[in-house]
Amino acid sequence: SNSFHLAMMPGEGIGIEVMEAAGAVLGAVEKRFDLSFRQEHIPGGAHHYKETGAILPKDGMERAGRADAILFGAMGWPDIRFPDGTEIAPQLDLRVAFDLYAGVRPIRAIPGTPPVLSDARWKDIDFVIVRESTEGMFASRGKGEIIDDKEARDTQVITRKVTEQLTDFCCGLARRRREARGTPGRVTLVDKANVFRSFAFMRKVFYETAARHEDIEARHHYIDAMALDLVRRPWDFDVLPTENLFGDILSDLGAGLIGGMGFAPSADIGEAHGMFQPSHGTAPDIAGKGIANPTAMILSTAMMLDWLGDRHGSSAARDAARAIELSVDHAFGKMNLRTYDIGGRHGTRDIGSAIAELI
């Protein structure tokens, strides 16, 4: 099928603005390729919570689950919180509700953007962090204990089942990347197995599972060493599965390497659902000014089309994904478009319409 039902969840802050840019790109895709989208808008977020007492509409979760894919902007607002002081983050609930265990966060240097590292190999940066997104430390969300105002605890949980799923997913991803772009087909688990039993367990299950993928090279790396090596030699890595909180940290580090969160797309993938969103948040400080960088949102839209294409055997969707990526590279690499976050003067709409036109 070449007709897809999309749940559009712009959220709030710059989520709304970058989602408009994605909308422009989707419009261009419909015109150029044999594709059509039914877009269903679902509100939600911190402001929604403030107004209604719920973070999503009552049937919001169900409606999102019925769509072929979820396109998500950003939700959360510093001043609006749950009574326990933690943040309103419906994206976390969606990850858990739909078992979106694989948080795919590609880190690729966009041609033409200013190099962050002084080493000339900077331009070769092209790796993917796969953040496990349903358990790990985040299993403790909302469950931490505070004892007598004297001591607090949170417990990390790692299961065999999810680690197996994550490993299989990563091996498949490394294989597809090797076919599409000649990367080495290497999966490196990031853990802290030298100190913690839960990570030693994760590593054991990882190797057991990876052994079933003979064409894939399986390795491991400590989280601290990885934080160092992503600064020293990020061009050496391919696919990096990791625990939830570690993935949260490393994917922001990775975004820093390529010019910031405005360039970092993501996909949250489960067996039955996929949600696609930029790695950034609502950015209250620049919201409403039209200066947010929509590249991450637009590249997330490409990831969605690629996933839909694979899943539904739609080569039109896969081609559209490829066209979006090439247009982004062309906009920055050849047309010298420069967003505000890298010192330029091209706003959210400029980028959205430039890429729509290129398509």
Next chain:
Amino acid sequence: SNSFHLAMMPGEGIGIEVMEAAGAVLGAVEKRFDLSFRQEHIPGGAHHYKETGAILPKDGMERAGRADAILFGAMGWPDIRFPDGTEIAPQLDLRVAFDLYAGVRPIRAIPGTPPVLSDARWKDIDFVIVRESTEGMFASRGKGEIIDDKEARDTQVITRKVTEQLTDFCCGLARRRREARGTPGRVTLVDKANVFRSFAFMRKVFYETAARHEDIEARHHYIDAMALDLVRRPWDFDVLPTENLFGDILSDLGAGLIGGMGFAPSADIGEAHGMFQPSHGTAPDIAGKGIANPTAMILSTAMMLDWLGDRHGSSAARDAARAIELSVDHAFGKMNLRTYDIGGRHGTRDIGSAIAELI
């Protein structure tokens, strides 16, 4: 007093080699300043465990505790592990045994070394991570549960008492840094209080405690945003207290920013004891070749002298610390010494004796 009793724990691998360089520097310090050191050698580490079944000699901990300060090389070896698969790491036991809650890890760009970031402000990098080193996630070391080979758990613990101590320590450090080098006197807690109750608790206690230091500016930052900002604008930070595992990760990231672990010293400080060691490990791949960079070890020795100077009112020790730091800067910045890790040909002894001579 100007006479100090030092527990020297070289450990294994390059720990032994860099400790020799530190010994050369201490010798030079004794000649130039009115200081004398009684050096007591204490073995330990993974090889010691393999040979004796214990990671330290029976009275090793006690002897280390009686010294005025502990100078530590590196311990641990990939192939030699505890039965549960975790690493032999006596440094972790020492941190807990002596309540060394403040893991001070300064990150400063050394003049003359190759810039890692392309931004010209790279040379202004000068911040300190203070890794809480007795609890946090590491409270679970050796205690993680594995249930039925299906699920594994580790629990993080954050206490009011240690958070207060850590905060007071950091405020004092920010104040001393402001006096000595004109930094802003700013302490930024790194946490994940938006998702976890234990971190929300840590943040609350941090602000309560910091409020008692009116001259110090207290702030907070999320761990993920900090991983990004340490890549984007590390020159903006001053003193960064954080949970144990977060500090482990960020301090390696920080070391990456200044050319690697060979340039990253550390001090583990408690109310009654201080241990000083390079942030790096035993580096089995280069051990025995004489090519390890001893700068981190030598700068850790300077941190030890500075701490002894403050604690015992010895201006000679403080002056010696200053002299070591200036000599390091001179060796790299003016004499063009270049260690192997940054593409040069100066070995461990070359650097040790060059700095000893400069003193």
